[in-house]
Amino acid sequence: MTGMRIALLGAYGSGKTTLATAIERELGLPAVQAAGPMRIDPADDRERVHDWTPAQLVGLTVARYGDRRAAENRAAFVSDGSVLHEFVYGALRLRAGSYPGTGRRPDRARLAVTDRPVVLPLFWAPYPAVREYAKQAYTLLVHLPAEVPLAADAPIDDDFRARTDAMLTDLCADLDRPVHRVTGTVEQRLDRVARLVETTTREGSTT
Incomplete structure (x- = not known):
């Protein structure tokens, strides 16, 4: 498994963590993710996402990107998500x-429509470096479609989940790399990933 670096792509609730755990257990690849909770202050368990300002959300995105790159700084891994997810x-x-x-309480993270033309280009400014890292870092890109309905208390709705998948699909197309869509039960997904790993390893040994 040396050199095998898998990124599991998919929206909230698509089963990335479950599959990453199964891959670690069955294939021996360490499961990694951005370290720590999604907070500006990791030590403050009272902090909530709806308290962030847009500036804090931008800062947290960059910090999480750095955390994930640090977690992926190893010869082989399966990443529960990818650097693309943070952005x-x-x-x-x-x-x-x-x-x-x-329909939960209003929050401060949402940009005013009038601010979007200024803030969003600044937010995406670091992305070329993110794209180049993703192209070089991941051996396999595995997309997990959302096959299980959202729980009633999920922090997002189906539209947000669909838009997440659509944006991930667009960004992966820009990487000019194959993306393998894996469906079914955990066991079926694990079997499919194992076969992808075997094929990729075999092809790599002949080049």
């Missing part, structure tokens, strides 16, 4: 707020 979630929450579509 996708950040960009969508700047547009839709911290609890998009759920």
